[in-house]
Amino acid sequence: MAVMTAYSTAASFGTAVTEVANQLASEKPKLIVYFASSVYPPRELASAMEKAFAGATILGCTTAGEIAPGRMLKNSLVAMALGEDIIEDIAVEVIENVKDGDRTREALQALAAHFGKEPLDLDPTEYVGLVLFDGLSGAEEMINDKIGDATNVFFVGGSAGDDLNFSQTHVFLQDRALSNVAVLALIKAAVPFDIIKTQSFIPTGKKFNVTEALESQRTIVKLDGEPAAEVYARAVGRKVEEISEEFMRYPLGLMVEDEPFIRSPQRVQDNKIIFYCAVKEGMVLELMEAQDMIEDTEAAVKAADKELGGIQALIVFNCILRTLQLESEGKTESFGRIFAGYPAVGFSTYGESYIGHINQTATMLAFGTKR
Amino acid sequence: MVAGKIREMINTIVEKRSGGSAMVARSIRARLVIKGINVDAYTETSEDDPEVIAKLQQIAKELGVSL
Numbered sequence: 001m002a003v004m005t006a007y008s009t010a011a012s013f014g015t016a017v018t019e020v021a022n023q024l025a026s027e028k029p030k031l032i033v034y035f036a037s038s039v040y041p042p043r044e045l046a047s048a049m050e051k052a053f054a055g056a057t058i059l060g061c062t063t064a065g066e067i068a069p070g071r072m073l074k075n076s077l078v079a080m081a082l083g084e085d086i087i088e089d090i091a092v093e094v095i096e097n098v099k100d101g102d103r104t105r106e107a108l109q110a111l112a113a114h115f116g117k118e119p120l121d122l123d124p125t126e127y128v129g130l131v132l133f134d135g136l137s138g139a140e141e142m143i144n145d146k147i148g149d150a151t152n153v154f155f156v157g158g159s160a161g162d163d164l165n166f167s168q169t170h171v172f173l174q175d176r177a178l179s180n181v182a183v184l185a186l187i188k189a190a191v192p193f194d195i196i197k198t199q200s201f202i203p204t205g206k207k208f209n210v211t212e213a214l215e216s217q218r219t220i221v222k223l224d225g226e227p228a229a230e231v232y233a234r235a236v237g238r239k240v241e242e243i244s245e246e247f248m249r250y251p252l253g254l255m256v257e258d259e260p261f262i263r264s265p266q267r268v269q270d271n272k273i274i275f276y277c278a279v280k281e282g283m284v285l286e287l288m289e290a291q292d293m294i295e296d297t298e299a300a301v302k303a304a305d306k307e308l309g310g311i312q313a314l315i316v317f318n319c320i321l322r323t324l325q326l327e328s329e330g331k332t333e334s335f336g337r338i339f340a341g342y343p344a345v346g347f348s349t350y351g352e353s354y355i356g357h358i359n360q361t362a363t364m365l366a367f368g369t370k371r
Numbered sequence: 372m373v374a375g376k377i378r379e380m381i382n383t384i385v386e387k388r389s390g391g392s393a394m395v396a397r398s399i400r401a402r403l404v405i406k407g408i409n410v411d412a413y414t415e416t417s418e419d420d421p422e423v424i425a426k427l428q429q430i431a432k433e434l435g436v437s438l
Contacts (some may be wrong), residue, residue, distance in 0.1 A: 120435065124395060148402045149433045152388075152395045256401040257411075280407035355398055356405040 003086060003313040003343040003367075004029075007068040007078040013040040014048060016077040021052035029053065029081035031090055031187075033130075033315055034060035034172070035067075035347035037075045038162040042170040042177035045077075050175035056081075057090050059185055060172040061132045064161030064320045065348035070340030072323070072332045072348075075163075080345040082313055086367050088190040089115065094173060095182040098139040104146035104182075111186040112151070119151035122186075128193050128365065129155030130185040130315070134178070135162070135169040135350030138218075140357035141278045143182050148355060155184065156195045156365050158317030158349030159357075169350065189367060192308055196364040197354050198300040199262050200322075201288035203253060206235050210283045218266075218275045223285075227271035235287050244268060248325055251360055252285040260288055264321055264359035276321075276359045277351060293322060294331060297362055298338045305342075308368025314339065316346025318362045323348040377413040377420065380427045380438060387436045399434075406430055 006023030008016040020034070032053045036045055042062060049058055066073040091114035093107035108119040111129075115122070131147070133140050140159055147155050160169035170177040208231060212222035223231040229240045236246045244267060252275075253260030263285065264276045279285070305311045316339065326332045339346075352363045381403065389396035403410050408427065431438050 124392075145402075145406065148398070149435075152392075152398070154398065254404060256404045257397070259401075261401070261405065282407050282409065283404075284409050284412070355401050 004081045005069055005343050005345055007073060007076055009073060009076045013045045016040065017048040017052050020077055020079045024079060024081040027083060029056045030084045030087040031082045032056045032058045032079060033345060034077060034079035035063045035345060036060065036077045037066065038062045038165065039075045040077065046172045046177040047175045057092060058174050059183065061160035062162055062170045063347035064163050064350065065323050067316050067318060067339060067344060067346035069342060069344050071336040078345045080313060080343065084190065086191055086313055088188040090185055090187050092173060092183065092185045094178065095143065098134065098137050098143065098180055098182045102142065102146060104143050105150050107184055108147065108150040111184060115188060122151055122153045124153045126188060127153045128187050128189060129153050130187065130365065131155045131157035131353050132171045132183045133159040134171060134180050135159035136166065137180055139182065140351055140353060144353055144356050154195055155353060156363050157353045159351035161320060161348060161350045191312065192368040194304045194308055194366045195354060196300050196304050196366055197361060198297050199260060199361040200291045200293040200296040201251065201253060201260060201262060202291055203255065203260065204287045204289050206287040208285050210279055210281050210285060213279050213281045215278050215280055218278050219272050220279050221272050228273045229268045229271045232273060248321060249290045251288050253288040254283055255286055261356060261358050262288065262360045277357045293326065294334050301338055304366045308366060310369050311342050311366045312369060313367040314342045314344040315365045316344055316362060317349050317352050318346055319352055319360050320348045320350060321360045322362065373419045374417060375415040377417055377423050377427065378415050381410050381413060383438055384431050384434060384436050388434050403430065
């Protein structure tokens with residue numbers, strides 16, 4: 001079957017599922033990926049999706065906005081159906097009580113065992129992972145770290161949202177709507193694939209050593225031995241009480257060769273800066289400066305399209321901070337148009353995953369044409 | 372003063388874990404940076420900092436690499 005996408009903005013979850021199911025009804029999918037606003041009752045939604053797509057592996061989560069081909073949506077349900085011509089096989093594991101425990105390695109063992117392999121024997125050009133987190137769990141750094149310890153397969157994904165209520169997020173698996181979990185899916189792809197990571201920032205050359213941090217609280221106390229907020233204020237040419245106005249435009253980047261892994265400041269507290277993801281003492285961070293998000297993202301998607309000989313399916317994890325920036329600049333329609341012409345679904349996340357937990361980034365999983 | 376051990380440990384971790392794959396090697400270097408090792412800061416002449424060496428020994432263990 002060809003990859004199919006569908007969306008509904010119906011107010012009722014039942015109507016939304018029916019509309020989406022009708023649009024995707026033509027053939028039997030191997031995998032359904034869906035993202036839904038938290039306006040829908042999560043348990044009822046998951047149950048209805050399971051009934052509508054019986055026999056398929058069904059994955060998804062709640063959001064802070066949805067992405068469909070050619071548009072960014074609010075209060076909607078978006079879904080993608082992928083057949084065996086894209087997904088040769090898939091295995092899924094849930095890590096429950098993700099805040100308290102760590103059974104990541106065990107989950108990876110089980111996923112690999114489904115394919116008759118050990119996690120380290122999985123070829124990262126044949127297999128790819130999807131990971132969805134409870135976006136309020138705060139467990140993303142630990143789980144991503146453990147995934148990377150156990151396997152060389154790349155896992156891409158995001159943290160579920162709840163339309164900026166910051167109350168409760170859900171990850172969907174079959175007929176279940178789960179909180180305090182990470183859901184890991186290991187896919188054996190029938191086609192080439194690529195992971196896109198684009199953050200639309202350039203380094204400024206201003207670098208800082210993290211000399212004191214509270215890692216579990218995602219807080220930097222001191223940069224270069226001085227209060228973090230004062231150092232940041234000097235770097236952006238503002239007073240400490242004004243710096244939160246600059247956070248979106250000037251986040252910090254953890255540079256890996258020439259590639260930044262963005263750490264976004266959230267707020268200032270007693271001259272400390274609290275971030276949306278963890279920072280460790282000893283890290284060197286660089287002040288980043290925002291570039292044109294539309295141009296940058298479009299170029300990244302087009303490059304992947306060329307590399308893959310045409311994108312057959314695109315799953316997009318776009319940071320809520322980018323969405324908020326697009327909204328403030330009146331650019332959501334332009335951003336949505338990047339995905340016109342591609343079978344795409346996605347959502348605005350509370351954090352993106354690729355090698356680690358990152359911010360102000362779009363991570364995407366793109367499937368190409370036949371090998 | 373003894374020097375260069377940290378660079379050697381980083382190289383060994385990346386080489387052993389990547390098995391010759393440039394794509395995996397790049398991701399392992401990224402993982403080391405995210406784990407708090409500034410991989411580009413250490414050369415063959417960098418001083419052997421016992422704290423960093425201990426951290427790398429722990430990371431090697433986590434990655435299943437024998438040093």
